[in-house]
Amino acid sequence: MLNDQEIMERVRSGQxxxxxELVNRHRASMLRAAVSKLRNxxxxxxxxxxxxxxxxxxRHTYRSxxxxxxxxxxxxxxxxxxxxxxxxxxxxxxxxRPESPTAVEPSSxxxxxxxxxxxxQTALLFRFLNELPEAQADALRLRFFGELKFDxxxxxxxxxxxxxxxxxxxxxxxxxxxxRRADVSSIDARDISGSxxxxxxxx
Amino acid sequence: MNCDQAFDALTDNDxxxxxxLIQHLDGCPRCRDMADMLDPALDLFxxxxxxxxxxxxxxxxxxxxxxxxxxxxxxxTSEHSPSTRPRTTxxxxxxxxxxxxxxQRDGLRVxxxxxxxxxxxxxxxxxxxxxxxxxxxxxxxxxxQRSTNTESSSDxxxxxxxxxxxxxxxxxxxxxxQRTHARQLVQRCVSCHLDMTTDQYLAxxxxxxxxxxxxxxxxxxxxxLFGRDSGPSQL
Numbered sequence: 001m002l003n004d005q006e007i008m009e010r011v012r013s014g015q016x017x018x019x020x021e022l023v024n025r026h027r028a029s030m031l032r033a034a035v036s037k038l039r040n041x042x043x044x045x046x047x048x049x050x051x052x053x054x055x056x057x058x059r060h061t062y063r064s065x066x067x068x069x070x071x072x073x074x075x076x077x078x079x080x081x082x083x084x085x086x087x088x089x090x091x092x093x094x095x096x097r098p099e100s101p102t103a104v105e106p107s108s109x110x111x112x113x114x115x116x117x118x119x120x121q122t123a124l125l126f127r128f129l130n131e132l133p134e135a136q137a138d139a140l141r142l143r144f145f146g147e148l149k150f151d152x153x154x155x156x157x158x159x160x161x162x163x164x165x166x167x168x169x170x171x172x173x174x175x176x177x178x179x180r181r182a183d184v185s186s187i188d189a190r191d192i193s194g195s196x197x198x199x200x201x202x203x
Numbered sequence: 204m205n206c207d208q209a210f211d212a213l214t215d216n217d218x219x220x221x222x223x224l225i226q227h228l229d230g231c232p233r234c235r236d237m238a239d240m241l242d243p244a245l246d247l248f249x250x251x252x253x254x255x256x257x258x259x260x261x262x263x264x265x266x267x268x269x270x271x272x273x274x275x276x277x278x279x280t281s282e283h284s285p286s287t288r289p290r291t292t293x294x295x296x297x298x299x300x301x302x303x304x305x306x307q308r309d310g311l312r313v314x315x316x317x318x319x320x321x322x323x324x325x326x327x328x329x330x331x332x333x334x335x336x337x338x339x340x341x342x343x344x345x346x347x348q349r350s351t352n353t354e355s356s357s358d359x360x361x362x363x364x365x366x367x368x369x370x371x372x373x374x375x376x377x378x379x380x381q382r383t384h385a386r387q388l389v390q391r392c393v394s395c396h397l398d399m400t401t402d403q404y405l406a407x408x409x410x411x412x413x414x415x416x417x418x419x420x421x422x423x424x425x426x427x428l429f430g431r432d433s434g435p436s437q438l
Contacts, residue, residue: 118254125251143214144248150211168214169237175244183243 004068012059019059023052026069030076033145036126037080037137040087047083051076070152073142077156128178136171143168209234216252219245361404364392 002010004022011019027048034044054075055062062071129137135157142148142156153164204212204227212218212227213234228235238245393404 118250121247122251122254125247140248144216144252147216165210169210169241172214172241172244175247176241179243179247 005064008059008062008068009064011056012062016056019052019056022068022072026072027052029145029147030073033073033141034076034080036129036141036145037077038084038087039126039130043083043087044080047076047079050083051079054079067148067152067155069146069148070155073146073148073152074156077138124179124182128175131178132171132174136167136174139164139167140171140175206231206234210237213238213241213245216249219249361389361392361396364389 002018002021004025007018007021011022030048030051031044034047035041038044038047051072055072062068129140132140139153139157142153143150148156150164150168151161153168154161157164157167159167204223206227209224209227209231212221212224218224228238390401393399393401397404399407
């Protein structure tokens with residue numbers, strides 16, 4: 001089985017149909033990251049499409065000594081930033097608010113309740129990611145959605161490998177803290193509603 | 204496994220439960236504390252990634268990617284041989300984006316059609332105040348031709364138009380839209396035959412033939428010019 005770099009070399013040499021395989025390998029993870037970043041499923045799909053188009057159109061600029069994933073994800077993040085400026089600028093001018101993150105539809109398997117839980121988890125993750133500083137959120141997207149190695153993340157984000165690790169770690173710390181706060185507040189809410197109910201029952 | 208590798212494994216969904224990592228965490232309180240601290244976020248990522256493991260797995264691989272191949276044809280790609288020519292059939296992997304793009308294209312088509320209708324209507328009513336757009340498209344009715352053929356100068360041609368189309372008696376019997384058309388017809392007359400705007404023409408008439416009525420309406424001017432009573436004060 002060919003790795004990404006080998007496929008890209010063949011694409012550059014004229015076997016363009018092999019690019020399908022690269023799309024097949026990376027599209028889902030890129031779409032997940034784009035949705036989490038752009039908060040809009042349709043715009044995210046446009047971003048992924050544009051990223052692949054751009055990668056294909058500029059395939060001659062890819063150098064095989066570098067990671068293909070790093071190169072592709074760099075294109076994706078740049079595309080997302082451009083689209084975000086365009087889309088959210090348009091929304092801002094219109095006086096509206098961006099859409100809340102659209103959860104990427106999880107697996108179709110499982111019962112309705114588990115699907116609902118997964119959709120909520122996805123929405124929660126995307127919401128908290130958007131509350132992080134962009135560098136940390138992007139580092140997390142690259143690490144977990146893109147499954148990039150830290151040196152690849154460093155290359156994409158133009159920082160050192162240790163810097164990439166630090167961004168991921170800081171992002172995870174903030175995310176964990178936010179989740180704990182959310183968990184505590186939901187427990188508090190349940191306690192309050194439970195106590196209200198019990199008071200009502202007593203009365 | 205050292206602490207650096209432990210962090211790599213901890214943030215790698217495939218290695219997070221590995222035996223090596225567990226062994227390291229058992230013997231390294233610092234990394235264990237870090238793992239405990241990061242657990243909520245790591246668990247959430249794991250859940251989300253597992254939930255979407257087969258995300259959009261239904262897209263057939265042999266059709267994936269045709270969209271960019273098609274678009275790439277726009278750019279000069281000399282290496283495209285006939286055998287590797289991009290396919291132009293189904294593009295299921297972009298179905299949502301395509302629907303969105305198709306919707307945008309439909310919207311553009313509707314907008315273009317509406318703009319065409321608007322342009323045609325504008326041409327019919329001659330939105331251009333100077334009436335230059337369809338200067339050669341006017342075919343005068345027989346009555347107008349009789350009245351204008353007898354006139355020798357442009358001034359008199361226009362005066363004939365003004366007299367007939369802006370005169371009080373005829374305008375009073377017209378519907379509002381017909382009055383508008385009458386006025387626009389005169390605007391075209393003035394524009395083509397005198398090469399000036401109606402306002403300029405009226406100003407000139409006011410100063411030369413009826414110096415006391417600086418704010419004269421076309422009706423008053425027509426009455427003034429041709430000795431008729433003024434009708435409605437406004438068009």
